[in-house]
Amino acid sequence: MTLSSIAQTTMSRRHFLKAVGATAGYMFLPLDFGRFPAAPQKAAPIAIPPSLMLHSPDGRADFLPYLLEQLQADGFTAVTYQSWYRSVLEGQAPAKPIILSIDDISLARSACAAFNTFGQMKEWIKAAGMTAVYGVITEPVIGTEPQRDQDETRWDLMQAWAEEGFELASHTTYHSNFNAVDTGPRPDFTAADYEAEIVRSAHLMETKLGERGLAYVVQTLILPYGSGYSYQQPEPQIHPGIAAACQQTNIKFVVGIAHGRIPQPRTTFTNPNELVYVGRIPPAYLTDANGQQIPDAGQTAVWLRAWHHNNQYRG
Ligand SMILES: [Zn+2]
Numbered sequence: 001m002t003l004s005s006i007a008q009t010t011m012s013r014r015h016f017l018k019a020v021g022a023t024a025g026y027m028f029l030p031l032d033f034g035r036f037p038a039a040p041q042k043a044a045p046i047a048i049p050p051s052l053m054l055h056s057p058d059g060r061a062d063f064l065p066y067l068l069e070q071l072q073a074d075g076f077t078a079v080t081y082q083s084w085y086r087s088v089l090e091g092q093a094p095a096k097p098i099i100l101s102i103d104d105i106s107l108a109r110s111a112c113a114a115f116n117t118f119g120q121m122k123e124w125i126k127a128a129g130m131t132a133v134y135g136v137i138t139e140p141v142i143g144t145e146p147q148r149d150q151d152e153t154r155w156d157l158m159q160a161w162a163e164e165g166f167e168l169a170s171h172t173t174y175h176s177n178f179n180a181v182d183t184g185p186r187p188d189f190t191a192a193d194y195e196a197e198i199v200r201s202a203h204l205m206e207t208k209l210g211e212r213g214l215a216y217v218v219q220t221l222i223l224p225y226g227s228g229y230s231y232q233q234p235e236p237q238i239h240p241g242i243a244a245a246c247q248q249t250n251i252k253f254v255v256g257i258a259h260g261r262i263p264q265p266r267t268t269f270t271n272p273n274e275l276v277y278v279g280r281i282p283p284a285y286l287t288d289a290n291g292q293q294i295p296d297a298g299q300t301a302v303w304l305r306a307w308h309h310n311n312q313y314r315g
Pocket residue numbers: 103104171175224225
């Protein structure tokens with residue numbers, strides 16, 4: 001009589017496991033367990049939501065409202081990196097998530113001529129019952145001068161946006177390009193430079209919202225120009241100096257453009273020491289009769305649908 005047949009006939013599974021000393025689970029036992037459930041499968045990897053990169057010139061009435069309408073008709077659920085991360089950890093992620101991110105907003109007093117456009121984009125997104133991520137440049141450089149002085153009224157507004165579920169991501173302090181020509185790290189950047197760009201920016205954002213009674217945690221870094229990820233190297237990675245600076249913050253997501261579309265192991269999300277690198281696509285642009293580049297809602301929606309579709313086959 002084999003152990004497994006004893007188990008099946010005379011003992012409960014728990015008693016059986018105890019009898020053979022397998023208190024930590026039964027995957028180590030070289031036995032045929034017959035009707036017992038198989039050892040748990042390795043958790044399925046997590047598909048990265050389709051993600052669109054927008055800028056203020058994309059805040060056009062003939063583009064963004066139409067795009068949002070199509071994404072809704074396609075059954076997408078707009079999430080932020082923060083809300084999606086939480087839902088992944090809780091096992092509650094929507095079936096068809098999508099992340100819209102809007103780069104280059106600033107709350108510095110003498111910057112951000114497009115501020116009202118960013119506000120209009122937010123209103124359209126909110127009216128569609130959707131949400132988005134804003135990439136904040138905290139001290140943008142005009143000429144050679146970083147604009148340090150912050151507009152407190154605009155920060156009041158950012159508090160309201162954050163409380164409505166819009167995410168505020170760091171888009172660095174000065175919006176520097178982190179790449180050498182080979183997409184590896186710039187040779188002139190030191191740990192202090194990475195700290196100034198990343199740690200300082202996240203800290204300023206958390207401080208400004210904290211002053212307003214909002215215990216906000218910056219969890220996302222949107223890389224300027226998509227730089228900081230060595231996608232042309234044999235083993236693409238987040239530049240080590242950027243990763244080290246992120247470890248001094250609460251940043252979990254590093255957002256670039258290239259790559260970052262392939263499903264990631266669940267452990268990448270659950271291990272607090274790991275960063276998640278994710279990519280984005282820009283809108284599809286068509287050239288109009290005047291030679292101007294115009295974002296096209298229909299083609300952009302096709303690309304986002306294709307990303308979602310590819311996830312189903314890779315995941
Ligand atoms: Zn930017």
